Each structure stands twice: as C-alpha cells, then as structure tokens.
Amino acid sequence: MIEIPRKYEAIFFGRIEDIKPSPDTIGVLLEMFRDKGLLPTTLHEIRPPGPIVRLMMLSPDNEWAIHFLSERIIFQKNMTKPKGANMGTLEEFGKEVAEFSKRILQRFPIKGTRLALVTGGMMTEMTEESLQKVYEKLFHPVRFYVDNPPTEWRSRSVARFSLTVNGREERLNVLTDVNRVWGEFGLPDGVSPFDRIEVGFDINTFHGNVETRFDAESVADFYPKALKLRTDLLSQVEVLVNE
Numbered sequence: 001m002i003e004i005p006r007k008y009e010a011i012f013f014g015r016i017e018d019i020k021p022s023p024d025t026i027g028v029l030l031e032m033f034r035d036k037g038l039l040p041t042t043l044h045e046i047r048p049p050g051p052i053v054r055l056m057m058l059s060p061d062n063e064w065a066i067h068f069l070s071e072r073i074i075f076q077k078n079m080t081k082p083k084g085a086n087m088g089t090l091e092e093f094g095k096e097v098a099e100f101s102k103r104i105l106q107r108f109p110i111k112g113t114r115l116a117l118v119t120g121g122m123m124t125e126m127t128e129e130s131l132q133k134v135y136e137k138l139f140h141p142v143r144f145y146v147d148n149p150p151t152e153w154r155s156r157s158v159a160r161f162s163l164t165v166n167g168r169e170e171r172l173n174v175l176t177d178v179n180r181v182w183g184e185f186g187l188p189d190g191v192s193p194f195d196r197i198e199v200g201f202d203i204n205t206f207h208g209n210v211e212t213r214f215d216a217e218s219v220a221d222f223y224p225k226a227l228k229l230r231t232d233l234l235s236q237v238e239v240l241v242n243e
Helices: 023-032 090-107 128-138 143-147 216-242
Strands: 002-013 040-044 054-058 066-067 072-077 114-123 155-165 168-187 189-203
Touching: 002 090, 002 189, 002 216, 023 040, 023 054, 023 090, 072 090, 090 128, 090 216, 114 216, 128 155, 128 168, 128 216, 155 216, 168 216, 189 216
Parallel strands: none
Antiparallel strands: 002 072, 002 114, 040 054, 054 066, 066 072, 114 189, 155 168, 168 189
8 A cells, every 4th residue: 555645736738828927926926825725936947948937836835836937837836845744635636726726717718638647656565575575566677687686676667548538538647666776764753764665646638639628617527537547546556566
C-alpha cells in the first residue's frame, strides 16, 4: 500500500492567457478563494522568446497551489507535514479540484483541451531481499546486474485506454512508474533515511485531440473515474510487489 503520499496534481489544459496578473484578475481570484485562505502571488513561466509572469494562488503553509500558466491550470497539493500526514485521501483531493475548477470556469469561460491526474507515493518499507525480488519480477537483467544487484532502478509502462467522460469517449494515456528510490526525509527532530518502492501514475487524455470540449462538468466526471483506474492499477502493483 501507499504509506507516504508525496504528489497530488490535477491539470486542466486550455488557453489560459486571460487569467494573468492584473489588479482586476487578482481581486477576482482573491475573493473566489477567500474561504480557502489562498493568496495571490506570481511565478515565471519559461516560454519563447523568454520568461513571462503568471499568476499563482497559494495557501500560507504551501499546502495548496494553483498555477495559472499560459496553456494549463495546475492544481497541486503538497507535503507540509512529515511523511505526508497532511495530504488526506485522493478522493478528497478530487472533490476539491472539481470545486476549484467550477469556481474558475464559472467566472472565466474557458473550455479545456485535455485533463490529467498525476500522483505519486512510497510503499511501506521492505527488506533488501524483498526489494531485490521486485526487481527480478520487473526486469530481465544482464549478467552484470545479476552479479551486482542494483540499489536503484526505474520501470515505466505506458498504455492507451478508452474512458467515457461526460458522455464522450476519450482516449487516455495511462503511465505507471514503479521505482526503487533512496534518500532522506526531513523530520522535526532531524532526518530519516529511506530506501523504498515508489509508485507513480499519470492518467491523461490523449494529446492528439486538441478540441476545446472540457468544462466544469467534465472535470467533475473525469477525476472520480481516473481515481478508480488509479486504484485498480495500484492494487495490481501491490499484488506484484507482495506476492
């Protein structure tokens, strides 16, 4: 199971140029998210011929961030407590994103071209023997790595899948990463080393379809279905890791 959630991100792709830094727009967004305590700030988006200033709404503790870039809105929930204790469930995240999207799209008449859900987290700790068994299930290594088992590795699978979103059939890109990673967690009383299996999912509508078709209802329909697909995939990864 995912013991430490590290990344919750939802992306709405479209033409977002009009949501840019100005007194009027900042005032609208400030009032729109007053109940959530989100405050306006700016960031630099790297685009040719050079960086441009874009808007971002940020919670004081950095837990929530909404990036208004030129061609996408990124809804991001971040780890602010040790081992992701603040993250809550993905179902709660999906409901928040649907509500945030509804507020924005009611005020700014934008139709989206793509939707995406990107998540990542770490599984429970495992012994070195168990970590090595997972590697052997995923790979057919050359002799060198049989004789010298790797301490870090990455596996990525990408497939296409069809899903009905708000009454329309959509082709999805479904990406699954299963990696062995190591590093350190920052804790209030110091640091704690980790060596774990990291699992990540990126479920997004096909990049070849750029028709402007997604609205607030599409967003509300897409994320529960993407979350169910992600849950099914995670269950299969857990079987692979634990059998």
